[in-house]
Amino acid sequence: MRPFLQNNKENTLPALVGRAHVAIFFEPLQKLKPMAVAGWIAAFGMPPPLRRAAAHPWVRVVLRLTAALPGGYTFTAAVVALLAAVLPLLSLARSEAVVSAAMLGFVLYLLVLLWAFSVRSLVRLWAVLAGGTALAFGLFQLIR
Amino acid sequence: MEPTFRKSMAWLHTWAGVVIGSLLFAIFWMGTLSVFDREIDRWMMPGTRLAAPAAEQPFKLDGPVTEQAQRLAQGASQWFVRLPADRVPAVELRWRDEATKVTERRHLHPQTGAVLEHTDTLAGTGFIFPFHYRLHIRWKDVGYWLVGVAGMSMLLLIVSGVVIHRKIFADFFLFRPKKRLQRASLDLHNLTGVLAMPFHFAMALSGIVILFTIYWPSAYHATYAQAKDPRQAFSAEGFGQYRRPKANTPGQPIASLDAMLAKAEQQWQGGRANFVRVWHPGDANSYVELRRSYADMVTMNLDQLYFDAATGAVLSSFEAAPAMTVERFVSGLHFIQFEHWTLRWLYFLAGLAGCVLIATGSLFWLEGRRASHAKKGLAGVRVVEALTVTSVPGIIAATMVFFAANRLLPADAALAGWDRSEIEVWVFYLAWLGTLGHAALRGRAAWREQVWAVAGLALLVVVLNWATTGHHLVHTLGHGLWAVAGMDLLLLALAGLAIGTARHLGRKATHLQQTPPVPAAAQGTLGTAKSISRA
Numbered sequence A: 001m002r003p004f005l006q007n008n009k010e011n012t013l014p015a016l017v018g019r020a021h022v023a024i025f026f027e028p029l030q031k032l033k034p035m036a037v038a039g040w041i042a043a044f045g046m047p048p049p050l051r052r053a054a055a056h057p058w059v060r061v062v063l064r065l066t067a068a069l070p071g072g073y074t075f076t077a078a079v080v081a082l083l084a085a086v087l088p089l090l091s092l093a094r095s096e097a098v099v100s101a102a103m104l105g106f107v108l109y110l111l112v113l114l115w116a117f118s119v120r121s122l123v124r125l126w127a128v129l130a131g132g133t134a135l136a137f138g139l140f141q142l143i144r
Numbered sequence B: 001m002e003p004t005f006r007k008s009m010a011w012l013h014t015w016a017g018v019v020i021g022s023l024l025f026a027i028f029w030m031g032t033l034s035v036f037d038r039e040i041d042r043w044m045m046p047g048t049r050l051a052a053p054a055a056e057q058p059f060k061l062d063g064p065v066t067e068q069a070q071r072l073a074q075g076a077s078q079w080f081v082r083l084p085a086d087r088v089p090a091v092e093l094r095w096r097d098e099a100t101k102v103t104e105r106r107h108l109h110p111q112t113g114a115v116l117e118h119t120d121t122l123a124g125t126g127f128i129f130p131f132h133y134r135l136h137i138r139w140k141d142v143g144y145w146l147v148g149v150a151g152m153s154m155l156l157l158i159v160s161g162v163v164i165h166r167k168i169f170a171d172f173f174l175f176r177p178k179k180r181l182q183r184a185s186l187d188l189h190n191l192t193g194v195l196a197m198p199f200h201f202a203m204a205l206s207g208i209v210i211l212f213t214i215y216w217p218s219a220y221h222a223t224y225a226q227a228k229d230p231r232q233a234f235s236a237e238g239f240g241q242y243r244r245p246k247a248n249t250p251g252q253p254i255a256s257l258d259a260m261l262a263k264a265e266q267q268w269q270g271g272r273a274n275f276v277r278v279w280h281p282g283d284a285n286s287y288v289e290l291r292r293s294y295a296d297m298v299t300m301n302l303d304q305l306y307f308d309a310a311t312g313a314v315l316s317s318f319e320a321a322p323a324m325t326v327e328r329f330v331s332g333l334h335f336i337q338f339e340h341w342t343l344r345w346l347y348f349l350a351g352l353a354g355c356v357l358i359a360t361g362s363l364f365w366l367e368g369r370r371a372s373h374a375k376k377g378l379a380g381v382r383v384v385e386a387l388t389v390t391s392v393p394g395i396i397a398a399t400m401v402f403f404a405a406n407r408l409l410p411a412d413a414a415l416a417g418w419d420r421s422e423i424e425v426w427v428f429y430l431a432w433l434g435t436l437g438h439a440a441l442r443g444r445a446a447w448r449e450q451v452w453a454v455a456g457l458a459l460l461v462v463v464l465n466w467a468t469t470g471h472h473l474v475h476t477l478g479h480g481l482w483a484v485a486g487m488d489l490l491l492l493a494l495a496g497l498a499i500g501t502a503r504h505l506g507r508k509a510t511h512l513q514q515t516p517p518v519p520a521a522a523q524g525t526l527g528t529a530k531s532i533s534r535a
Helices: A002-006 A013-032 A034-044 A048-055 A057-090 A094-116 A122-143 B005-034 B037-044 B064-072 B123-134 B139-164 B181-195 B197-210 B217-223 B230-239 B257-267 B322-335 B341-376 B380-408 B420-469 B473-478 B482-514 B529-533
Strands: B078-082 B091-097 B102-108 B273-279 B287-292 B304-308 B314-318
Touching (some): A057 A094, A057 B217, A094 A122, A094 B139, A094 B197, A094 B230, A094 B322, B005 B037, B037 B123, B037 B380, B037 B482, B064 B078, B064 B091, B064 B102, B123 B139, B123 B380, B181 B197, B181 B341, B197 B322, B197 B341, B217 B230, B257 B273, B257 B287, B257 B304, B341 B380, B380 B482, B420 B482, B473 B482
Antiparallel strands (some): B078 B273, B273 B287, B287 B304, B304 B314
């Protein structure tokens, strides 16, 4: 996420939202050591305050909306970037790769949204989207 | 989310509908009108109401037209013309006035080059169409993003709608207008949804595909990461772009533009240009850009030819690559720039079906929850109702007021620094705000009252056209002014439909006062109505 946005001084809405996203979520989470937290939850279960919060229906709705809308978009954007980087390696012209990846992005986002609003487990929803985004960006960085 | 996929889709359909319904109607309404945006232009700019050009007189760009263009665009860094066509019989000339930094538009007579009587208005192509894709909000592309969210929501609504519709084939032609409003609304909602479903899905998807550079910036950032300006680099390679800087020395007079048009037609194997732009007029490095017309194809081709202005020699040419051509075909399905009147009318009728779809959806939600919200003292129905009345009859009434203002404002109208075209837009927004105030105050009765207002205003607009231009229906039909006749006829049809609807709503209101509403759960074929009404 960060290398993608670091050199980007654009003033457009997605760039601003992206930088805010990094500042609000990414930097603090780095300090929390997400892998350690995930490991703790896997071993000992959800801490009680979080479990009580998750019982409120509106919290669950907010978590689902955040996962589906901006979360789903981030996941799809990462896959689109990966596609747009991979396709030229398969001897497709650069501008062609951009258009193809972008058009597929619309279809992918639609499918992600349909899944996000029907999957029962919120944990699975967040895990798949976060993990998928990380995987897509990781592969993208490898290719560059 | 919910125990079954169908219940999750019901939740999604209800919530997406309630949240985005108002915005979606506005986009669909303006989009449906945009099908005939050039015809609305003819109606709002009476000076351009020319009968279709006579077939025997071929159009020549050289001569009076080019001389007029060079005279009007004196000192501009570029000027361009759109050649006359079936839907726009005049020559449309635009240039950027370097002194005022305003892009001016004038229409010229195709034979004499004379400037046609100018009405300072944005009209269909300048107000109604841009409202459809950008809501006239330019700040940080927020307008584009709101429309994008609405488009994506529409796709979700269609898919979820199909999933939750149990007897989709048995109900194919079911419409029971005499039943209570909630049942009749749902029938009409399903009817307009299912019959035109491929259209609705194709429009929503193609609409957002058009703006792919805005919605997926990660694509060109990924591929053109090394470039200084990735977006510009992608644009140049994908959309084609030839630029030659000014030489800042005076140049030769411009060569024959008709010869360039002929060369282009040869290069494009019979395809004709419809757009001619002169860059750096009067400069030694002046060049001419020709773009190919879309009139005979769905794809919005990117075929371009660049000529040296003084010699007429070809400098550069461009054609879209295959994947880009696919994107331009999908865009073309949405833009419908091809000349095919039957298809154009079908798009218009399907667009109206889409408007009915969205309106009846909101109406169904309102009727289903009216009793329960009133009992629990919830504000939901009151708020959604006020917003729905504003967004459905409200925006239609505001559009009628916009047309009326176009006919009533004097040519040199100006107020507080705003010119005539800006005043027209202000009138639209103020009228729309007025419908919101009316809806908030009048509650349920606002439906009937605003629909009556639409009927009255539509008739008034037709009368105003007659009064201010003398072009009544007999005249326009007799003289081949099809655009104006079509507009007047559709306005009359709208008035008729509004009167019928207002009377139907009036009957329903008195009927409902006598019978208590039936709870949603008791209605058999509504299927998952119970989970819907929980929202």
